Amino acid sequence: MRKIVRLAISDYKRRWNKPVLILLYIFTPVVLSLIMWLAFGGAGKNHDFAPLRIAVVNKDKDGLLSEFMVNALNNEKTKKHIKTFIVTEEKAREMINHRKVSGIIIFPEGFSKDILNEKKTEITLIKNPTETIYPLIAETGLDLVKDGTNYFLAIFHDEIGVIRQAVEKDEKINSVTLTSMYNNIGDKITRLTPLFTDKKIVVEDIKKKKKGTSLAIYFFAGMSFFFMFFISNAILLDMVKERNKFIIKRLFLSELKKKEYYFARLVSTVVFIFTIELVLAVTGRLLFGIKVDSLFWLFAALVISALLLSLCSAFIMGISRNEKQAHNYGMIFVFLFAILGGSLIPVSALPAAVRGLSVISPLYYMTESMISLSTHDMDRFFQVLKIATIIAAGLFVISWFLNIKKLKKIVR
Amino acid sequence: MLTVENIKKSFGTVQALKGISFEVNKGEIFGLLGPNGAGKTTALSILTSLIDPDSGSVFYDGENIFSHPAWWRKKIGVVPQEIAFYEELTARDNLLLWGALYGLSDKEARERAGYLLQLMGLGSKEKAKVSEFSGGMKRRLNIALGIVHKPEVLFLDEPTVGIDVQARVNIRELLRNFIHEEMAIIYTTHQLEEAEELCDRLAIMDEGEIRAQGTLKELIAQLGEETEVEFTGDFEEETVRSLEFGTTNVRLSRFSGDSILLEVKEEEIIPDIVELFMKNDVTINTMDIKRPNLETLFLKLTGKNLREG
Ligand SMILES: Nc1ncnc2c1ncn2[C@@H]1O[C@H](COP(=O)(O)OP(=O)(O)O)[C@@H](O)[C@H]1O
Ligand SMILES: [Mg+2]
Numbered sequence: 001m002r003k004i005v006r007l008a009i010s011d012y013k014r015r016w017n018k019p020v021l022i023l024l025y026i027f028t029p030v031v032l033s034l035i036m037w038l039a040f041g042g043a044g045k046n047h048d049f050a051p052l053r054i055a056v057v058n059k060d061k062d063g064l065l066s067e068f069m070v071n072a073l074n075n076e077k078t079k080k081h082i083k084t085f086i087v088t089e090e091k092a093r094e095m096i097n098h099r100k101v102s103g104i105i106i107f108p109e110g111f112s113k114d115i116l117n118e119k120k121t122e123i124t125l126i127k128n129p130t131e132t133i134y135p136l137i138a139e140t141g142l143d144l145v146k147d148g149t150n151y152f153l154a155i156f157h158d159e160i161g162v163i164r165q166a167v168e169k170d171e172k173i174n175s176v177t178l179t180s181m182y183n184n185i186g187d188k189i190t191r192l193t194p195l196f197t198d199k200k201i202v203v204e205d206i207k208k209k210k211k212g213t214s215l216a217i218y219f220f221a222g223m224s225f226f227f228m229f230f231i232s233n234a235i236l237l238d239m240v241k242e243r244n245k246f247i248i249k250r251l252f253l254s255e256l257k258k259k260e261y262y263f264a265r266l267v268s269t270v271v272f273i274f275t276i277e278l279v280l281a282v283t284g285r286l287l288f289g290i291k292v293d294s295l296f297w298l299f300a301a302l303v304i305s306a307l308l309l310s311l312c313s314a315f316i317m318g319i320s321r322n323e324k325q326a327h328n329y330g331m332i333f334v335f336l337f338a339i340l341g342g343s344l345i346p347v348s349a350l351p352a353a354v355r356g357l358s359v360i361s362p363l364y365y366m367t368e369s370m371i372s373l374s375t376h377d378m379d380r381f382f383q384v385l386k387i388a389t390i391i392a393a394g395l396f397v398i399s400w401f402l403n404i405k406k407l408k409k410i411v412r
Numbered sequence: 413m414l415t416v417e418n419i420k421k422s423f424g425t426v427q428a429l430k431g432i433s434f435e436v437n438k439g440e441i442f443g444l445l446g447p448n449g450a451g452k453t454t455a456l457s458i459l460t461s462l463i464d465p466d467s468g469s470v471f472y473d474g475e476n477i478f479s480h481p482a483w484w485r486k487k488i489g490v491v492p493q494e495i496a497f498y499e500e501l502t503a504r505d506n507l508l509l510w511g512a513l514y515g516l517s518d519k520e521a522r523e524r525a526g527y528l529l530q531l532m533g534l535g536s537k538e539k540a541k542v543s544e545f546s547g548g549m550k551r552r553l554n555i556a557l558g559i560v561h562k563p564e565v566l567f568l569d570e571p572t573v574g575i576d577v578q579a580r581v582n583i584r585e586l587l588r589n590f591i592h593e594e595m596a597i598i599y600t601t602h603q604l605e606e607a608e609e610l611c612d613r614l615a616i617m618d619e620g621e622i623r624a625q626g627t628l629k630e631l632i633a634q635l636g637e638e639t640e641v642e643f644t645g646d647f648e649e650e651t652v653r654s655l656e657f658g659t660t661n662v663r664l665s666r667f668s669g670d671s672i673l674l675e676v677k678e679e680e681i682i683p684d685i686v687e688l689f690m691k692n693d694v695t696i697n698t699m700d701i702k703r704p705n706l707e708t709l710f711l712k713l714t715g716k717n718l719r720e721g
Pocket of ligand 1: 423424426427428446447448449450451452453454455
């Protein structure tokens with residue numbers, strides 16, 4: 001035990017020999033995910049990206065408010081960001097299935113009436129379950145709609161009385177009134193104070209009740225694990241390099257056993273990866289505002305991902321005959337797992353045939369664990385954590401066998 | 413006592429060792445002298461249990477080392493031809509690491525590391541990473557790591573390769589004056605002066621074979637050549653030729669007015685010769701002893717010249 005600890009500590013110390021390289025390892029995923037995050041909308045600022053395509057189903061026939069909002073969504077200014085298709089629910093579902101739209105917004109029957117009577121009502125957002133990113137934007141879009149409605153109610157607080165009367169008398173408000181109200185928005189907005197905070201509309205994902213996934217966690221976790229995988233490969237490549245050096249013979253000339261050597265190597269790698277992960281987690285919190293409820297489960301997930309990454313690398317080293325091979329296999333696995341696992345391209349954007357393969361990428365489970373943890377979806381979190389642990393256990397056994405066999409060839 | 417019996421080893425078609433045998437006594441510095449490719453490293457790898465021989469056996473105090481590798485590894489220290497430690501760590505950290513791996517307690521390891529750093533002249537560079545060391549310092553640390561656990565037998569494989577003359581002399585002195593006190597040493601080299609100065613006994617190796625072995629004196633005696641002594645001075649031929657050297661061990665081989673050359677069988681009689689000259693009022697200005705040396709022997713045995721340059 002003392003030997004393992006000693007060797008692992010020396011190993012860990014050696015890792016810090018090139019601090020600049022480590023900083024690079026940390027900064028690269030941060031910078032890359034920052035760029036992608038901004039490219040895909042950042043913190044709701046204006047950016048040029050392809051307009052969001054949404055199907056709108058208005059079941060609130062002749063409802064004033066829904067009509068107003070549908071118009072607002074179709075407005076010249078919003079067209080740049082949101083392209084709407086006003087269709088029936090049936091058609092909308094067809095469109096989402098064919099990935100023509102990223103989401104469906106449904107205004108329920110009696111929507112306008114309920115709002116005017118200050119009764120709670122809800123707009124439904126249906127997300128395309130195979131898409132990861134665009135529904136996020138759809139949610140953001142819907143948030144805009146929601147906020148817009150709230151603003152509308154705030155701005156036209158005075159006029160609401162008139163509207164309500166008109167509705168009660170079942171009169172139609174003439175379009176001139178509506179247009180003048182609409183044109184007044186600019187004036188009124190300057191006078192706007194956040195009086196109206198009471199939310200009238202509940203945004204709800206019909207699949208699961210959860211808060212919207214932030215884009216930041218998606219990109220940041222994916223990129224980070226992708227780079228961590230690079231690092232763990234680079235560290236354990238050292239073990240392959242060492243096979244041809246006398247230093248390993250010198251280790252085994254002492255009382256150190258082969259399994260102790262391998263175990264110490266693994267431990268120091270896991271601890272090192274975990275250290276970098278902690279730095280990245282703090283960075284994620286500070287830079288992207290990623291929050292989790294349970295620090296305990298965050299640590300647990302980070303430990304398991306550090307273990308899983310190290311074991312993936314150990315497996316690669318175990319199947320490699322020499323340094324060059326280890327390097328090549330490392331590259332292949334890093335990119336394969338990163339692409340399948342959604343670190344580089346969102347899983348939803350993968351061709352359907354490949355998408356199913358994401359389950360073989362350990363990076364997929366790591367990223368998913370972080371997303372589910374930060375979106376408070378604990379069911380999903382425990383599910384992926386369990387799978388990650390099982391994969392880690394399997395890899396531990398296989399790579400143990402492979403690496404010890406390689407070591408036995410070096411010294412009799 | 414280490415007994416090596418008829419060790420053979422081939423790598424594919426290359427016969428690296430064609431059956432070598434020798435013995436190393438306790439407290440001895442035994443040298444394996446041979447050019448590159450002679451099989452020195454292969455021999456040491458087998459003796460240190462790192463690779464198996466094709467045939468032959470090695471006994472230490474009557475025990476077969478191949479049947480008890482774990483026991484044997486505790487008894488030996490190995491200083492390889494290449495630098496073998498972690499350059500990203502300090503010298504002390506390296507020593508503490510191997511100390512722990514050899515089962516020393518923390519206290520023992522710290523004491524031993526401190527002692528060895530001082531002995532090896534690395535004390536002032538204690539906190540520096542080894543990557544900043546000079547070649548000579550790295551070589552000294554390489555040796556220190558081989559003896560951190562106080563082995564009974566130390567194997568050194570060309571431990572001074574690639575460093576300057578001063579650093580080499582320094583290492584030889586360390587080995588001869590300090591390290592040797594604790595352990596027997598088996599030392600390989602392709603440098604004549606190292607073998608001459610350091611080793612009590614030598615084996616001359618070439619192409620996987622031991623061509624000759626013994627003390628330096630024994631080896632030179634094998635050469636069958638005699639020591640030549642050249643005197644300069646003012647000599648009268650009559651006087652010199654009339655001198656009775658007393659034994660058949662001295663022969664006058666050349667005479668000229670100011671120099672004479674004598675061939676002697678045993679160097680021990682040279683003082684007697686000098687005394688004889690003085691008794692007979694023969695004036696000597698200089699005396700030069702030309703011994704047959706390892707170089708001539710090596711050349712004769714292997715047809716190779718080991719001197720560098
Ligand atoms: N692992 C090996 N595989 C093949 N040939 C080897 C191996 N090790 C040594 N040899 C060969 O054995 C011979 C002796 O090598 P070595 O013991 O390294 O000599 P030295 O140490 O005296 O320079 C050389 O011809 C060398 O090429
Ligand atoms: Mg050699």
